[in-house]
Amino acid sequence: MIFSRLFFIYLFLPACLLTYAAARGTKHKNTVLIIFSLIFYAWGEPAFVLLMLLSAFVNYACGLLIEKYRGGKGDSAATAFAVVFDILMLGVFKYSGFVVENINALFSCSIPVPDIRLPIGISFYTFQTLSYIIDCHWEKVDTQKSFKNYLLYLALFPQLVAGPIVRYSTIEKEIENRSVSVSDVAYGFNRIALGLGKKVLLANQLSIIVDNTLGGIENATVVGAWYGAIAYAMQIYFDFSGYSDIAIGLGRLFGFHFDENFRHPFVCKDITEFWQRWHISLSTFFRDYLLYVPIFGKRRKYGGLFLVWLCTGIWHGASWNFVLWGLYYGLFVFIEMLIGKKRMKKIPLVIRHIYSKAVIIVGFGIFYFEKLSNLGIFFRKIVGYGSTQLIGLQDRISLTNNMYLLITAVICTFPLIEGFKKLSEKNFAAKSAVNSAAALCSAALLLLSSIMLVDATTNPFLYFRF
């Protein structure tokens, strides 16, 4: 099931909220959440829900073993087993086809390519469970003794299928002890409406532009290729951050406080900063669990960096363009590292902004084209190589037809809400005004999004496939 459909907003969610509210005590409330989470997952994946349960059980059991044999060999063995199990599971379901295809291509053999469908959300919940196991091993968190509680952490439907990758430590205490105030509910509702608006009103509409520009890259002009890539960058941002907003909002309705996953990435001044603002839960995951793995010896600083960006790329999909995409960003982070923070700061701000936006936009072009031949055409188009026109009639028509949408989208990439929050801190009257306006805006966003959803193609969130 996806969040951006009427059935979820107006049937599943109210049913869940009412049952949750009716349940007394955290234990019962947790039971309600687990049941609804399993229904949520099984809605579209009745078979793969078992896989998720298996993953939960294996990791839960390994957690107990780690605790039991703390500091001994059993600890390391259980950790290693769980990590290998998780990575293998991800490997089999996500990468086996890709690996076999490449082996076939490389060695001219014809091993049958396994036709395995990607279970929804496997990349997200596997990373969550990995973080739990490693944190247990590192004694950063206490082992969860109750399978039910562990399942709640892993299967919690707000973040189950498309993140954010919630660390166990983030909600460890809230699993057994949490409360929900009326402000939490208001905040949750507003955040859901905001996310829905981002997805339905902006991302879905931007996707039409993307289909019409990058989708027909052979016919694109120079301006068309850039226009398409800019629209795609914004589409992905609103799509994914919209999902995260809904997830955070839903979490808050049930008393959970998830960390932010996006902090207005397009206002960044360099690529390093971009990744501190984009999909934060993933980049911090790699930073904490991969960057310092000492497999590169003395050169681990650079080796780790390479590994992180390789993994970041491949995590997004079993395709070469994603590998390229990850390494592409890694290259710029590496260059920025060589230049150094101080020297970077000396570069005029305007130039840093232009540089970072150009890198990001081209980066999303790489992200879009899974077919490398089309990616080649895209590169030729953006630099105007060959007989590419600068701008065409179709670009002019499309830009005119979508001018207000584009302006709105660009404005919404700036931290507007934060601006209003700052304003609200001046005095109580301003705060009340801002809060009241937030309520009205949320209602308007929910209404408009719902109307649009009546006729919407049920556009799944893009990060579902990762």
Next chain:
Amino acid sequence: MSKKKNTGKPEGNNKREASQAKAATAILEKPETDTTDENKTEAAPAAAENATEKKHRRVSNTIALANTLLVGGMIAFGSVYMTCLRHETIAEDENRYLTKFPTFSMSSYLKGDYTEGIADYFDDTVHNRAKIKQFISDKLLPLKGEPYGGDDEVELYGIAFEHTPQEIPELEPVPPITDPPAQLITEGDTEASSGNESTSGKVTTTMEDTSGQTTSEEDTSEEQTEKHTEKQTEKETEKHTEKETEKQTEKQTEKETEKPTEKPTEKPTQTTTQKPSEQTTQQQTTIPVKTGDDPKAADGEVTNNILIVNKRGITLYGGGWGGEKTYASYVNEYHKALPNVNIWSMPLPTSCSFYLPDKYKNLVQSEKADFDTMAACYNGVNAVDAYTALSQHVDEPIYSRTDHHWAPLGAYYAAQEFAKDAGVPFDDLSTYEKCVLPGYVGTLYGFTKSSKLLNNPEDFIYYKTKNNVTVTQYNTYFGNPYKTSLYLNPAGWDKSSYYLVFGMDDNIRHIKTECRNGRTLIIFKDSYGNALVPFLTGSFENIYLCDIRYFNLNAASFAKQVGATDILFSMCSYSAVGGNKTHIHNNLYK
């Protein structure tokens, strides 16, 4: 891995992360109102709380409560709206029945179809769906921007195939052909055009643009109507499943747009490998199968590239890019397989050839040029020039303004041209009963959701023949026959459509007429071809209407079985040059 080594960094990271998270929380996650929890941790000691703070907290909580009640109330209202109000069953503007509540089966449940079907049912059948959709088209979508080009009010949907004249790629050399190219013979009467009604004559040439000679047969009219069956319309109903959603607009179209993306990649390779021996003499014809992989060729299939200009939706033709030659080679195969049958090819232009204002001409490729290339590549196949015939009537409503099909009147002029070439009698338009269905908003609205089309409906005008005909409909295996009528009865629907009059495509129809000239015609077509049939009921004794995409027999065997004297390939340019053309080839090897 030593534990110390490992724990050192992550802990540092953890701190960093914690501070980062804290900063993030400070900026973003701070609730909009004071909460009881926060007050516990943040607020000053209770003793320091003064009356103002209490008041502030009360006001904040009141706002939060109002906020909760407002948004929560909306969700509650939405729940009631979606569950208690009547569910819509028909989408008039999309000419389809809406999703039905799924029936349970274990297999559908395990695949997730049952549960997704329930969600689809609720999402698809929202009360007052049509009015809400109208609101979206009228009020919301125009907020995206402005129409282009002043009074033209241009809106572009999909991809245009923009080119500057010098960028048109040079055509490859024409494959060698044994017979003189049909196009070169512009004079000289042939058997076909001189009223020949023989069934076996191999017609090798065709006429271009000679004066039409039509005869008409007056027959008594028998109005045959039939309720549009649910089964037929259900074919149009598309499930809104998650995985298919991105292609939604294409899916709602007729299968023309849908099939090509699937078939060309599979079928051509299969058939060429299965039947290599049968193609040894036609190497040129098998080579173009590759065009299925050519992205440029594939572009031509996408029919949801639409320009709306002057309240008319126009599909933008992307060009054959070699597909036109492949098409010709496939049709040539029928001549090889059936040397004693007259093979006719009448590719049909779309409205962009006639109704696209000059200043937008470079958004499309030339259909005429591709048709000319086809004609030059025919080998034993007769080209029928519908393009020229239609171009002489552009002032008449020969194309729909809101639909991607032509109008029945356009089909009349094309049929007239064909009848003239085939040397068969032809009923004049005056012998038909003109039927007008007002309020017609066609498929292009479904693709674009443009209010420019929705709010400017047109009349759907079709012509009922007075000839007595018997129509038998079969499944795509030529089995399960049942009697039907030439036209469906669109009376049960407020808004009409091309499909509601001419029926769906996934069947074989046999039309037995009172014409007694011994000619039996098979029309291999896409949905464009459906509109031709009524105008040929006075011209052929038997007509078999077969859709190239839904034909599960060997075409040559079928032709022999029904005693075909003529085979007409008639489909729009998209089907001819796009992926659909591979069915023409594949149907010979089934």
